[in-house]
Amino acid sequence: MQLGINYSDRINEIEGLLYGPKPLRTEAFRVTDYDSEDFPKYKMPIGHPKYRIENTRTIAHQIEFCSENDDWTIFKDAESKKAQQAQHDILREMIGEEGLLKRFQEGATQSNAIVITRDGFVISGNRRLCCWRELFESNPKKYNHYSEIEVCILESPNNSPEIDKFEALQETDTSIQSKFGWFQVVMKFAQILHSYEEDVESGYKRVISLYQNSNFLKKKSEKGKTDEINRWIDISKHAREMMEKDGLSLDFVLKNQLAFEAWYDNQLDPDKCHVLDHDIYNKIVHDVLLVDPTKVNVRNKHHFIQSISKFFDRIKDKYKDVNKIRLDKNPEIKILEMLNQTPVIENVSGVVDQVEMYKFNVNNKEKRDTALKYIEKAQEYLKLGIDYFDEDSNTNGLTERLSQIEIMVKRITSALKKKKK
Numbered sequence: 399m400q401l402g403i404n405y406s407d408r409i410n411e412i413e414g415l416l417y418g419p420k421p422l423r424t425e426a427f428r429v430t431d432y433d434s435e436d437f438p439k440y441k442m443p444i445g446h447p448k449y450r451i452e453n454t455r456t457i458a459h460q461i462e463f464c465s466e467n468d469d470w471t472i473f474k475d476a477e478s479k480k481a482q483q484a485q486h487d488i489l490r491e492m493i494g495e496e497g498l499l500k501r502f503q504e505g506a507t508q509s510n511a512i513v514i515t516r517d518g519f520v521i522s523g524n525r526r527l528c529c530w531r532e533l534f535e536s537n538p539k540k541y542n543h544y545s546e547i548e549v550c551i552l553e554s555p556n557n558s559p560e561i562d563k564f565e566a567l568q569e570t571d572t573s574i575q576s577k578f579g580w581f582q583v584v585m586k587f588a589q590i591l592h593s594y595e596e597d598v599e600s601g602y603k604r605v606i607s608l609y610q611n612s613n614f615l616k617k618k619s620e621k622g623k624t625d626e627i628n629r630w631i632d633i634s635k636h637a638r639e640m641m642e643k644d645g646l647s648l649d650f651v652l653k654n655q656l657a658f659e660a661w662y663d664n665q666l667d668p669d670k671c672h673v674l675d676h677d678i679y680n681k682i683v684h685d686v687l688l689v690d691p692t693k694v695n696v697r698n699k700h701h702f703i704q705s706i707s708k709f710f711d712r713i714k715d716k717y718k719d720v721n722k723i724r725l726d727k728n729p730e731i732k733i734l735e736m737l738n739q740t741p742v743i744e745n746v747s748g749v750v751d752q753v754e755m756y757k758f759n760v761n762n763k764e765k766r767d768t769a770l771k772y773i774e775k776a777q778e779y780l781k782l783g784i785d786y787f788d789e790d791s792n793t794n795g796l797t798e799r800l801s802q803i804e805i806m807v808k809r810i811t812s813a814l815k816k817k818k819k
Contacts, residue, residue: 399535400445401482408446408518412551415440425511425550427522428567429560437550439511444534444547447512447527449485450519451476452557454565454578457585459488461641462648476519476556489528499529507543511550513564519556521564562590566608579652583614584634587627602627633662636684644688657687660700664707671710674730678714681737682706682749689746696750705753713752773810776803 402408424436451460451473463484464470472484493499508530512523520527530544538545554560566586587605594601602624609615614630615623637658640646651658661683666675683703686696696702706713717733718724726732737745780803 399486399531401479401486401531402448402518403446405477405517408448411442411446412514412516412518415442416551423548427513427550427564429564430567437511437513437552439548439550441546442514442549444527444531444544447514447518447520447549448476449482449489449524449527450515450521450556451481451485452589453485453520453524454582454586455492455524456485456488456582457589458579458581458641458648458651459491460484461585461638463488465642465645485524486528486531489525490532492525493529493532495525498525499532502529502533508548511548513550513552515552515554515556515558515561517555521552521556521561562604563608566612579648580614580630580655581634581637581648581651583609583612584630585638588631588634591627591631629662633658636661636680640684640687646688654687654699656700657703660703661687664704666707666710672730674728674734675710675714678730678734678737679706679710681734682713682745685737685742685745686749689742693743694746694750696746702750702753706749709753713749716752 403411421438421440423439425439426434426436429435460473464472473481475481508526510523512527513521515521527547530541530547533541534544552561552564587609590605590608591598591601594604603620605627606615606620606623615626617623617626637646637651641648641651661680666679668676683706686699686702686706689696714730714733715724717736718726718729721729721732721736723729723732
């Protein structure tokens with residue numbers, strides 16, 4: 399299977415198309431948040447364009463792919479056969495989404511053009527191109543209509559600001575069928591900021607400009623959007639680390655977005671805890687995310703992470719008591735050592751038991767407080783009843799009411815006696 403021709407041949411072919419006769423057929427694409435533009439639709443052999451390695455949709459899949467293959471150099475050179483083959487392998491796993499492969503297998507033909515850069519990288523339509531290449535490779539005669547594909551050519555080269563904007567519009571455009579996941583978009587935020595290391599402020603402005611209508615940046619002010627960018631990037635660091643070190647799948651990361659958000663949003667107050675408490679908290683939450691749900695019942699992991707933060711001091715005190723290190727000079731060091739040496743399932747099981755107990759105690763306390771509040775209210779109303787009782791008062795049913803109150807008082811008194819026992 400041909401996965402793109404070399405650079406000089408692509409450039410010559412694209413220049414021949416751009417400077418040759420203009421085709422009559424055109425297609426409109428959004429080029430800014432507010433404007434669209436018509437582009438001529440050219441014909442190109444299916445094997446000639448190259449996949450865009452910087453594609454937002456697959457940036458997180460690449461992390462997963464490199465981790466699985468223990469090779470972090472695979473995507474270093476976008477022109478290389480190794481990078482293009484790996485990208486094809488990733489896209490091949492995605493062509494079943496929204497019935498894409500099935501639709502073309504059953505006879506659907508190309509209706510919308512593939513959009514490529516000035517130097518021949520696919521900016522929109524990578525999955526479709528992969529799908530057609532697979533079909534054409536499997537049966538060239540049956541799928542001969544894919545020997546050539548329609549392309550629209552952007553004037554800008556790969557990795558230029560205009561290309562980044564065009565791709566960002568794919569995330570914010572409500573008509574796109576397969577939306578980018580949270581992790582892919584955030585990885586793009588980080589990638590853009592990394593390219594502006596020497597001018598970070600311009601990096602933030604760039605992300606905000608590209609994603610001004612994104613659901614991931616909802617604040618109105620530039621400062622608010624900058625804070626959101628930082629929040630999302632910090633959230634993603636835990637996810638990326640677990641993909642690289644623990645072998646978490648991208649699918650798991652995407653499905654557990656709320657849990658990763660809770661991990662970041664419920665961090666411990668730095669002014670109220672020991673410096674190692676953050677490491678203890680991170681280890682516990684890490685294990686909660688990693689644990690097999692069939693072995694330890696943790697319903698709603700994001701809610702459970704909130705509980706870990708809420709009851710952290712009690713959880714830590716329990717570890718001190720169990721390990722008899724309450725009076726040690728640095729008990730946090732021993733707690734962290736213990737957590738790192740104990741299997742994940744045991745760590746999480748212990749925390750689950752503790753949290754359930756603490757929540758039970760809190761609920762009971764709330765019930766007791768509520769009971770006391772209503773009894774105090776009853777006392778207040780009885781006093782008012784006495785204050786306003788005179789010969790003109792309406793006494794219909796008063797005796798019956800007092801009788802019922804007396805019964806309830808006896809029940810409460812009996813319950814109090816039982817609790818004392």
